[in-house]
Amino acid sequence: MGCHDNYQRIGAETDLELAIQQYQQALEATPEDHPKRAHRLQSLGIGYRDRYQRTGAEKDLELAIQQFQQALKATPEDHPDRARRLESLGIGYSDRYERTGAETDLELAIQQFQQALEATPEDHLDRAYRLYSLGMGYRVRYERTGAETDLELAIQQFQQALEATPEDHPDRAGWLQSLGIGYRDRYQRTGAETDLELAIQQYQQALEATPINHPDRNTWLHFLGMGCHDNYQRIGAETDLELAIQQYQQALEATPEDHPHRAGRLESLGIGYRYRYQRTGAETDLALAIQQYDGALRHPSSPVLDRLRPGVHLLKLHAEAGNWSSAHQIACILTSMIAQLTPHSLDVSDKQYLLAEFSGLASDAAAATLIAGETPYEALQLLELGRGVIMGSINEMRADISNLLQQHPLLGEEYIKLRDQINAPTRHLDQLGIRTVIAHHVNQRYSANQKLDVIMQTIRSLPGFDRFLMAPSEDEFKVAATLGPIVIINISTFRCDALIVEKHEIHAIPLPYLKKSDIQVREAALARPEALDSQLLEWLWEAIANPVLNALGLMRIPDGSLPRIWWILTGPLAKFPIHAAGYHYQGSDTVLDRAISSYSSSVRALLQSRQRRSPPVVERGSRKAVLVGMEKTPGLKDLPFVPLEMDKLGCLYGLLNLQICQPAPCREDVLSALNDCIIFHFAGHGETDQQDPAKSSLILDDGPLAVADLFETNLHNRKPFLAYLSACGTGQIKHDALIDEALHLIAAYQIAGFRHVIGTLWEVNDKTCVDAATILYSCVQERNMTDASVSEGLHRASIKLREIWISENTTRAANRMAILPDEDSPMTTKPVRSYQGEERDSRTAELYEELPLNWVPYVHFGM
Template sequence: MADLEIANRKYEEAVNMVPKDHPDRTHLLQSLGTEYYATYQETGAIADLEVSIQLFQEVLAMLPKDHPGRALGLQKLGVSYQDKFREFGVMADLDVSIEQHHAALKITPKDHPDQTRRLQNLGAAYYDRYRRTRDLEDLEMAIQRLQEAVSIIPKGHPNRASQIQAIGIGYQEKFRKLGVMTDLEMAIQQYQEAVNITPQGHPNQASQLLNLGLGEQERYQRTRAISDLNIAIQQYEESLSMTPGDFRDKPRRLQNIGAAYHDRYRETGEIADLERAIQRLQEAVDTTPKEDHPDRANHLLSLGAGYHERYEKTKVTADREMAIHQYQAAIGHPSSSAYDRIRPSSYLITMHAEAEDWSSAYEAASTAMSLIPLLTPHSLANSDKQHLIIEVAGLISNTAAAALMAGKSTYEAIRLLELGRGVIIGSSIELRADISNLQLNHPQLAEEFIRFRDQLDVPIRQVYQSSMPTLMARQIDQRYDAARALERTIRTIQNLPGLDRFLMAPSEDEMKAAAVHGPIVIITVRDYRCDALIIKKDELITLRLLQLDLEDIQAYTANLANPDSLLLEWLWDTIAKPVLDSLGYTQKPDDCWPRIWWIPTGPLSRLPIHAAGYHSRKSADTVLDRVISSHSSSVKTLIRSRQRWTEERVARESGKAVLVGMRETPGQTDLPFVPQEIDELEHLYKSMQLQVIVPSPNQKQVISALNDCDIFHFAGHGWTNPLDPSRSALLLSGENLTVADLFETNLHSRTPFLAYLSACATGQVKHGGLIDEALHLIAAYQHAGFRHVIGTLWEVNDQSCVEAATTTYEWIKNKNMSNASVSEGLHRAITKLRASWISENAAR
């Protein structure tokens, strides 16, 4: 240390003696910056890091663009900013780092000896950004750059092992993201190779053993083979024994071994393993270098889980209090990622709920919901957002219940739900928001918003289709930069008078306005309470559903393959009747039918509340006999769709109806009534003065036809992907039309009238972790821009589809394609089908 201080003073003296225009000044400044950076690396003193950055910036300001030493200056500045990001977690520092690394690599000849180092630096920077944003493209770019670096490092080179290890880290993260076992095996293979080629006693041996242990532990978590976990613990302990006491990454190593002991406790029940876990995890928290370190929330969460587990075993109150303290500290840690801060929320809310401390449960829920927008920035692809939402699934159902138990208003409960449900669709809605008021009063800001929005509202595959690494990297960075610029623009707009609620969750008055055509009923379920949150045009009320029970819901949803009248009767008794009675809808209306919009949450989203009732009684004890029902995924989605409503009829001279029928679909049963359905609808459309378009039933042709239609009707098979709802699809010839395709289709400039999906399960989401995201075909067509969408929850009878469609369209035709005619026509069609079903059953 003393030697570095002496060197710094000597360099400073030399710099001060050299005139500003002297040719050696840049060399001396760069050397001085390098010495300050070395001092920072040894001591961790941030002031030295800041000085090194200033000196490197001064060097670059003096060097001509074509100077041969410029790449080295860019490299040093990029590394310094990357270290600054790792110290404080400020994304702007990492953005600067990536920019400098790119610039350095761009002007480095392919055969330059520093080419490898610069590829490594850029790969590491992309990996750092992935850890914060969870954007898969950043991770892919990190792996690609590191593989390029390894490919040009000679065998036997001292740096080869560390770069192979870095590739292993990338593959392990990819496994965590996608769950593909070959990625984990590839990671372990890279780790083992790094260990094999590293000499005994080498300074990097500790980190290589650590990563090999991480791979083995991850494999245990997938295979549950205790031998993998035992090997991981052995490698962790060996790695820790080689780690110096003041080593900067020691807290992360302590957390890894603590988590492994915790895993082994869960496997064996040996309390000694839990005690070791807590000890190591406490050391990890205690040795984290700064309160604002970005890893701190993750360390606090792990420690909290250890204390929580011990409380469950011993019921010692002190352990419960320690667990709550760690969870609260993690949630409130501003420098950590939103992902790491949200994860403790469910545990904390549950612990407060168990103790009936509702005020604290509400505070935890409110804080967690405020972080949800930070979890899914606009730059992320929807597939990446899905993975993040899955990680916090279960949190949403707690929020409204916690708010109500804490005595908060109905509006506050709905506000929290709106923040946490339909996050992916909500994020996309922002990109397609109506900004006419902004354009009128602040045209320059509106132009800025449109510019950044349009950069983001393009198909992801178009952004990342390049096979050229440099171009692909630039496209990724441009999308990321556009997202940050859009967020800054939105904040600027929200600071303007009268625009403070721009793109915000709906206000109470906006919710009431949305109920002007009929009440909106949100059903929430939790093990300690179930409620109907009812939005009326003049008030918001909470109706406690005392007969509704989460265990019953789970039992019914587990047997949806064979739904029957018992399910519909149970839905009537527990949900529909109490709600309709409270709204005064107690009898069959004589003339003017009331409307109601249902928004079920959690597992209730899979159940047909609109069909609830005792249909065999021939009484008014059914939803169908009291109201006309519609569904929505959230209040904000309903408000957005209403903005597209107009009472104008389709212009007859330009109206087009697109018809797609799939009587035969590869791998599916034939649908013999599809030709009849298509034929009858073609005649109906012509009588409505609509031009009929029948595209070839392939993805590209159908999407092309959607861009210029007013009605789209599909008769065929729908398919729900149980693992990735964005891949659920209408089945066509060749490539299918998926939810993801529709999310990338923007028809809002035309707002077509109706998409009628005469297919099975077009409103279904099977993935439990994404049930509140409503990523199904009905929502996708609505998001694309259709004013109205008709679809199904379950399998439907082929012949019944023909009858339902013709009855619905006849009514729409008679009512001149008014907005109300869609739900009215469908209601009449279902009522007619039910009457036939009752008659047929009575005759048997």
């Protein structure tokens, strides 16, 4: 205990190492049933936790949590030390949340803290510690969710902890500091000047109460610097900025070189210098800012999140300065770290939360790479590493490892065991609310992920397995384009390009008429019905499609069968229908007339889909088609054409020799029916969740069938052929920061195992859905259910529906010319645009309005 106390007083690492050795020896000498064993487990856990805080070694954190769990288990319910052990375990979970971002750890931590506080008498000396710990739990949850009630609860706990602590108590500085954090958070939320003043006051008092050589002093200095920086941003006083830089500098000097908080200290100092550069224009300040950011990015002991944030600042600074070679180097480091940010053990919701902060990073990295003169392949690699991370992770966990099992069966079986532990569903456990079960499950997944990383390194060291589950090589990218070119449209503030993968080369063409700012303006307009018109399609042709098709040599309508193109759209462009680009009133200047279009979220997803390729079994009765038709959906408008769609498909499925299954439109029944189907067709309502894409869903009688449900459904061994989602917005994402993750229903059915998925980009017309599905399935039947029949079928449907659209619009234009022959402006065959959602009398609507683009929203994802 003496060595540990000395470490906590002055921070000497040798004292901590001696303490851990002594705790370990004492524990080894203690029998399992000894009454002091729990105390010794607790002490060893605290030692490991302190070493984790000092070095950032994850192994120490896991050891600490293990000791805390064992200590709590060995402590009776009525033992006076039980509250302390609950609190320690909560601190372990809280540390792991800060390290990994797993929200379940945060909730477990808060539960432990609450129980610890409830078990602590009002007049107990340790009550202030319990109040502080619970306050920190609430504060961190506020940081995650933005719930104002959590912030107010945090401030209350901090205030009570301070009031329960004597003026001369050595821990009082920590409570002052935490209260200052609460006030600063509230200032940032409300802008109340008094809260900022109170925050700075608490920080100063905490610093004054802390000895010069105390290990926490660097933290107090850092927060005081942030308070001064906030004050500078509020009133612009140069003295506040200078004070902030001074505090940041002192905090950095007091932080050991290998400390896990060092990246955060470097980032803050870099921000200070950058603000001073913006104020004065002094190049030395810019150089200093770059130096701090670079040091933070490359600091190995700090958490990945604390390194990525300054790295993004650094990338932008190099870009602004035109240092593209340096920007490229930083881009490579950043994208390689994204996978570390989102380990397999994290839930999808946690990955979404972490990745949203770095939206557009991969596209900026790819653009910087091209500007730096590097190869298109290198730019494509960065896009593949930094986009579609969640889908890529799920696909990786479902990859075919038959070669590994055949050549190294023991290693393959261990890999499968760990993979299954990580893939075990968590959503139903959360619904049960059984804390001990959830905690065990979370610990198991975390441990399995660490072991899996080691196993994968071992596998990659074996002959022939050096690229096991790695990003595709250049040759593999080219193989993906065997059936037709893959066109990736990269959108960045730096510049926009088309990366084109063909079977013989990977090349890039700049798109000078495409600007991210223009796309964002048009993206905002997509929410308005009048924006969805032929002018939008013409803009897509001029800015993107025409240059790409020219580069591919598709400058005119080809003789014979049309070539295939797979489109991968990045950033806000992912909401746009590039397959429908063109001048449709004039004939051949359209994508639709020159190629058959399909989409993919990434090249890697396309490759993985093709690797699982096998012909569907279609003998009569051997496989089934699952039909779910929702003419009436609780709480939503009726869809009167759904019965007609079901009747027509029933006839076509008979021609395809498929057994028809129509389960009850309930979540469990539909999921069960999917297990042995070859085709799944849903006609009804779809819903896109703006805040959480994983909750986007098809609406059934008993509620949603969500994206997240499909993530936990694995049909790859069954190899289902087609999922047709005849509903609104099944390929839509409204959460702009997660647009590159492609977490929509179409992708979810691909992840589940369907080789082809038909979906929609926005709202669709009930009657048009019948026509589109009928034409597509007729082609599938005619072409004997080949892979190409799906994309060709949708293409035929689009052509036919477009012909009707053009014909009806042309008729409207002719009627207008007949009724209004004397108008000043000559009438062309192209109707005048107007707001399709605005109510007008029928005569005016007939004359002026262009019909909705009902043929455009349908898209194909797959092979």
